Amino acid sequence: MPAKPSPRLADVARAAGVSLATASRALSEPDMVREDTRSRVQEAVAMLGYVPHGAARALATRRTRTIGAVFPPVDNPIFAGATHALAQELAGAGYTLLLASHDYDADAELAATRALVERGADGMVLVGLDHRPETLALLERAGVPYEITWALDPGAMIHCVGISHRSASIRVTQHLLDLGHREIAVIAGDTRGNDRARERLAGVKDALAARGLRLPARRVIEMPFSVANGRKGFATLLKRAPGFTAVIGGNDPLAIGAFLEAQARGIDVPGRLSITGFDDIELAGELPPGLTTVRVPSAEIGREAGKRLLARLAGKAVPVIREMAAPLIVRGTTGPVAGK
Amino acid sequence: MPAKPSPRLADVARAAGVSLATASRALSEPDMVREDTRSRVQEAVAMLGYVPHGAARALATRRTRTIGAVFPPVDNPIFAGATHALAQELAGAGYTLLLASHDYDADAELAATRALVERGADGMVLVGLDHRPETLALLERAGVPYEITWALDPGAMIHCVGISHRSASIRVTQHLLDLGHREIAVIAGDTRGNDRARERLAGVKDALAARGLRLPARRVIEMPFSVANGRKGFATLLKRAPGFTAVIGGNDPLAIGAFLEAQARGIDVPGRLSITGFDDIELAGELPPGLTTVRVPSAEIGREAGKRLLARLAGKAVPVIREMAAPLIVRGTTGPVAGK
DNA sequence: TTGTAGGCGTTATCAT
DNA sequence: ATGATAACGCCTACAA
Numbered sequence: 001m002p003a004k005p006s007p008r009l010a011d012v013a014r015a016a017g018v019s020l021a022t023a024s025r026a027l028s029e030p031d032m033v034r035e036d037t038r039s040r041v042q043e044a045v046a047m048l049g050y051v052p053h054g055a056a057r058a059l060a061t062r063r064t065r066t067i068g069a070v071f072p073p074v075d076n077p078i079f080a081g082a083t084h085a086l087a088q089e090l091a092g093a094g095y096t097l098l099l100a101s102h103d104y105d106a107d108a109e110l111a112a113t114r115a116l117v118e119r120g121a122d123g124m125v126l127v128g129l130d131h132r133p134e135t136l137a138l139l140e141r142a143g144v145p146y147e148i149t150w151a152l153d154p155g156a157m158i159h160c161v162g163i164s165h166r167s168a169s170i171r172v173t174q175h176l177l178d179l180g181h182r183e184i185a186v187i188a189g190d191t192r193g194n195d196r197a198r199e200r201l202a203g204v205k206d207a208l209a210a211r212g213l214r215l216p217a218r219r220v221i222e223m224p225f226s227v228a229n230g231r232k233g234f235a236t237l238l239k240r241a242p243g244f245t246a247v248i249g250g251n252d253p254l255a256i257g258a259f260l261e262a263q264a265r266g267i268d269v270p271g272r273l274s275i276t277g278f279d280d281i282e283l284a285g286e287l288p289p290g291l292t293t294v295r296v297p298s299a300e301i302g303r304e305a306g307k308r309l310l311a312r313l314a315g316k317a318v319p320v321i322r323e324m325a326a327p328l329i330v331r332g333t334t335g336p337v338a339g340k
Numbered sequence: 341m342p343a344k345p346s347p348r349l350a351d352v353a354r355a356a357g358v359s360l361a362t363a364s365r366a367l368s369e370p371d372m373v374r375e376d377t378r379s380r381v382q383e384a385v386a387m388l389g390y391v392p393h394g395a396a397r398a399l400a401t402r403r404t405r406t407i408g409a410v411f412p413p414v415d416n417p418i419f420a421g422a423t424h425a426l427a428q429e430l431a432g433a434g435y436t437l438l439l440a441s442h443d444y445d446a447d448a449e450l451a452a453t454r455a456l457v458e459r460g461a462d463g464m465v466l467v468g469l470d471h472r473p474e475t476l477a478l479l480e481r482a483g484v485p486y487e488i489t490w491a492l493d494p495g496a497m498i499h500c501v502g503i504s505h506r507s508a509s510i511r512v513t514q515h516l517l518d519l520g521h522r523e524i525a526v527i528a529g530d531t532r533g534n535d536r537a538r539e540r541l542a543g544v545k546d547a548l549a550a551r552g553l554r555l556p557a558r559r560v561i562e563m564p565f566s567v568a569n570g571r572k573g574f575a576t577l578l579k580r581a582p583g584f585t586a587v588i589g590g591n592d593p594l595a596i597g598a599f600l601e602a603q604a605r606g607i608d609v610p611g612r613l614s615i616t617g618f619d620d621i622e623l624a625g626e627l628p629p630g631l632t633t634v635r636v637p638s639a640e641i642g643r644e645a646g647k648r649l650l651a652r653l654a655g656k657a658v659p660v661i662r663e664m665a666a667p668l669i670v671r672g673t674t675g676p677v678a679g680k
Numbered sequence: 681t682t683g684t685a686g687g688c689g690t691t692a693t694c695a696t
Numbered sequence: 697a698t699g700a701t702a703a704c705g706c707c708t709a710c711a712a
Contacts, residue, residue, distance in 0.1 A: 006482060008705060019683045024707060034681060049481050054459045055398035056705030059688045064395065066438075066459065073424050080420035084413050087441045091448075096455050098406075099439040101427045108431075115436050119394045119406065141389050142346060227626045253622075260626055282593075283623070286567045286600055348689055359699045364691060374697060396689030399704045683712075688705105696699075 007048040015044035027052070058120055067309055068098040068116030069125040070109055072194075076225060077281050078251075079127070082149070082302030086125065089306035095122075104193050110135045117142050123309040125149055125302075129195045145312050147305045150296075151195055156321050159312075161304045163326040165196045168294045169203025170210075171328045172248060172276050175292070177211055180337035181246040181274060184208070185219040187233035187258055189250035197222075197250055200278060204248055219244060223254060230257015238265075245273060245337045252277035252284050255291055259333060270335030280329055289332025297324050347388040355384035367392070398460055407649055408438040408456030409465040410449055412534075416565060417621050418591075419467070422489070422642030426465065429646035435462075444533050450475045457482050463649040465489055465642075469535045485652045487645045490636075491535055496661050499652075501644045503666040505536045508634045509543025510550075511668045512588060512616050515632070517551055520677035521586040521614060524548070525559040527573035527598055529590035537562075537590055540618060544588055559584060563594060570597015578605075585613060585677045592617035592624050592633055599631065599673060610675030620669055629672025637664050 013023035018037055026033045026041035033041075044050070058064045067090055071079050079101075087097045098121055100112035110132045116124060117138060124139055124146040136158070139146050150162040176184060186204055189197035205215050218241040223229035230253060237244070249255025255277030259269060267273050269289070277284055277293035284291040301324060308318045353363035358377055366373045366381035373381075384390070398404045407430055411419050419441075427437045438461055440452035450472045456464060457478060464479060464486040476498070479486050490502040516524060526544055529537035545555050558581040563569035570593060577584070587602075589595025595617030599609060607613050609629070617624055617633035624631040641664060648658045 009707095010705080020706085021684075021708080022682055025682085028707080032681080037681085049478075051454070051478075051482060052458050053399075053705050055395045055404065056688090057707075058395035059393075059399050059690090059705080060707040062688075064459070077417060077420065080417065080423075083420075083423075083439070084441050087439060091440060091452065091455070094455075096459055097439045099423070099427060099437050100431060101424050112431065114391070115431070115434075118392050119404070119436055138389075138391075142391060227622055231626070256623075257626065260628065264628060282567055283596075286571070286597065288600065288604060350689080360689095361691085361700075362698055365698085368691080372697075377697080393689050396704090397691075399689080399706090400691040402704075681712105684710085686707105686709090688707090691702105691704085693702080694700085696697105 006053075007050045008053070009050070011048055012041060012044045012050050015048060016040040063122055064120035065095050066098050066119065066121050067095050067123045067125065067306065068100070068113075068119070068121030070100045070102065070112045070116065071125075071127055072104050073101060078279050078296065078298040081299045082305075084302070085299040086302035086306045089303045090310070093310050095306075095310065104190065106130065106132045106135075106193055110138075113138060117144055122313055123147070125305045125309065127151075129153060130193050145309060147309055149301050149305050151199070152321055152323055159308065159318070159320055161301055161308060161322040161324065163296060163301075163324050165199035165326075166203040166206065168278070168296075168326040168328070169200040169248075170207040172278070172292075172294060173204045173207035175328060175330065175334065176246045176248070176274060176276065177207065177213075179246075179274065179334060182213065182337075183219075183244040184215065184246045184248060185237045185241065185244040186215065186221070186248045187230060187237070187250060187254045188220060188222045189254065190222050190224050200250055216241070223250075225251050225253055227253045227257040227260070230254035230259075231261040232257075234258035234261040246334070247273065247275050249275065249277045252279045252281045252291060252293055255293065255333075256283065256287065259287075259291065269333050272338050274334040274337075276334060284329075285331070292331045292334040293329050294326050295329050296326055300324060346393075347390045348393070349390070351388055352381060352384045352390050355388060356380040403462055404460035405435050406438050406459065406461050407435050407463045407465065407646065408440070408453075408459070408461030410440045410442065410452045410456065411465075411467055412444050413441060418619050418636065418638040421639045422645075424642070425639040426642035426646045429643045430650070433650050435646075435650065444530065446470065446472045446475075446533055450478075453478060457484055462653055463487070465645045465649065467491075469493060470533050485649060487648055489641050489645050491539070492661055492663055499648065499658070499660055501641055501648060501662040501664065503636060503641075503664050505539035505666075506543040506546065508618070508636075508666040508668070509540040509588075510547040512618070512632075512634060513544045513547035515668060515670065515674065516586045516588070516614060516616065517547065517553075519586075519614065519674060522553065522677075523559075523584040524555065524586045524588060525577045525581065525584040526555065526561070526588045527570060527577070527590055527594045528560060528562045529594065530562050530564050540590055556581070563590075565591050565593055567593045567597040567600070570594035570599075571601040572597075574598035574601040586674070587613065587615050589615065589617045592619045592621045592631060595631055595633065595673075596623060596627065599627070609673050612678050614674040614677075616674060624669075625671070632671045632674040633669050634666050635669050636666055640664060 102108035148160040188201045191198040223233045280295035442448035488500040528541045531538040563573045620635035
């Protein structure tokens with residue numbers, strides 16, 4: 001199959017009877033070209049089925065109109081929502097998303113980042129603050145602007161858009177404390193390589209400490225995020241350190257798993273046990289009696305990261321830190337401690 | 341900020357004391373170069389922090405090592421899983437994913453496809469068979485190999501990896517018929533621009549017709565995929581055309597919504613009402629009593645699409661149609677019709 | 681407003 | 697095994 005070569009801009013120019021330069025301008029700077037020549041060029045484009053050659057354009061302009069994103073498992077619903085919103089935001093500005101995902105693995109993240117930089121990403125979106133030092137160094141050296149999402153740099157040195165996981169977690173814990181709970185268990189996300197999970201756990205400890213309480217290690221279990229692991233984690237806690245009246249889930253799937261397991265064991269929620277989540281996925285509001293959780297505006301985070309990057313590429317300055325609200329959403333899984 | 345220009349391969353060559361050509365070979369065809377010169381080049385690379393310029397490489401090789409995917413909302417968990425699997429598969433082969441998503445909008449899909457082709461995608465992944473005719477024509481003209489996912493081309497003319505939604509849907513319906521159900525309602529996905537949703541609905545009708553039954557229009561409602569819409573759809577059906585003993589959901593979220601609404605109304609499932617879904621998302625197995633559904637191997641579809649594309653780019657032939665199994669998973673939401 | 685020509689950073693084809 | 701050099705397709709001063 002000979003597969004005749006795609007038409008180049010020169011072919012368009014010839015067909016339109018103009019010079020290469022004019023054809024180029026007609027496409028990229030339309031109003032620097034006379035009305036009729038412009039339309040001649042456009043006709044030629046349509047006729048030949050011309051598609052610009054991005055690599056050539058990128059080589060000449062040093063811009064790819066591409067933004068790279070390196071995300072942990074995109075199949076986590078919150079990242080999926082952010083990815084979609086980001087892609088949409090970029091598309092609206094003529095940019096395209098280069099996506100790489102990894103399984104909470106800093107080395108894979110570094111490799112992916114390098115791959116995206118090589119592909120010429122004009123900007124990058126990363127998640128969280130846990131990275132190989134080389135990762136950010138690479139971006140700095142290459143002069144690629146980037147945004148950290150979800151988390152916020154405590155030093156306010158790097159551009160971030162996210163929430164304070166710690167203070168949201170403190171609010172959750174205070175809510176339980178206010179309801180009279182003192183014996184609290186935590187099914188945390190895997191904190192290794194995940195600063196958000198760490199901060200959430202730290203927030204629980206902070207809130208307890210503020211009231212002179214502490215969180216015994218036996219009351220904490222770490223599990224990768226999933227409903228199934230929520231069930232398992234809850235079962236383990238029940239065996240290992242029973243007597244708690246509330247469970248704090250590291251995210252909604254974990255909390256929902258705990259809730260389902262409690263239900264399966266005939267434990268009344270919130271009568272005998274309160275449960276909280278984190279993220280506010282759709283199901284949190286739909287599953288009766290409704291999961292008390294923290295609303296993390298994941299889609300907005302994705303969209304905002306895109307907006308900020310586009311603004312910076314356009315030479316506009318944006319505040320280094322963009323903190324989003326993360327309100328506590330009180331629903332039916334939390335209630336006063338039994339016997340109060 | 342002057343931002344000194346990134347080092348080019350010529351800088352590396354100079355630092356290593358070799359020619360540009362040799363430096364190039366040392367990096368891309370290591371064993372065409374003597375051991376010691378190769379290591380000299382690598383040192384220079386490390387020293388200068390050299391990162392290859394993808395656009396220049398792409399211009400010269402006419403390959404970007406990039407695969408484009410244009411998906412409907414990536415925040416649907418099944419597409420999210422497929423995206424992740426696809427990205428992983430590609431990364432393993434040194435390829436990167438260019439992702440665009442749209443909201444079941446064929447025009448947006450066409451625009452996205454064009455954007456990815458311009459960016460030089462070496463191959464493309466699309467979803468389903470509903471497209472603007474220009475979309476596939478564009479890919480053909482540009483000579484970009486592509487794979488259709490989820491659905492299968494009835495004509496077996498274009499490369500596909502997916503399942504037969506219609507026959508899976510027939511199996512679901514037969515399962516209900518075998519349980520004695522005759523009054524069946526359907527909460528279908530939005531069939532406009534979504535051939536999978538259409539095929540699933542058609543499958544229900546086929547199965548009924550095979551037993552001399554038909555599906556009254558009042559017993560069918562179409563809703564965009566979501567738990568909330570499952571609830572709404574169920575409520576509407578109940579009001580509009582009560583008397584059914586089974587509900588077929590267009591996907592799992594819709595079915596779960598119907599299930600939750602039924603529970604909220606005190607309708608015993610599966611005692612008085614059977615419910616089925618489609619996809620087998622994680623929650624389908626976790627939510628008691630377990631949702632009867634069809635397992636769609638979404639991650640495998642994504643991975644397989646990647647594999648096939650990589651194989652084709654490597655010049656290997658692959659079967660045009662790759663049909664995956666989509667077994668019926670019988671769980672607790674389906675049972676014999678009441679009073680039998 | 682339009683045309684001419686040099687350059688963007690690599691790869692690949694020749695020699696050597 | 698290595699070096700010189702012509703593409704690759706487009707953009708953009710600069711000139712006209």
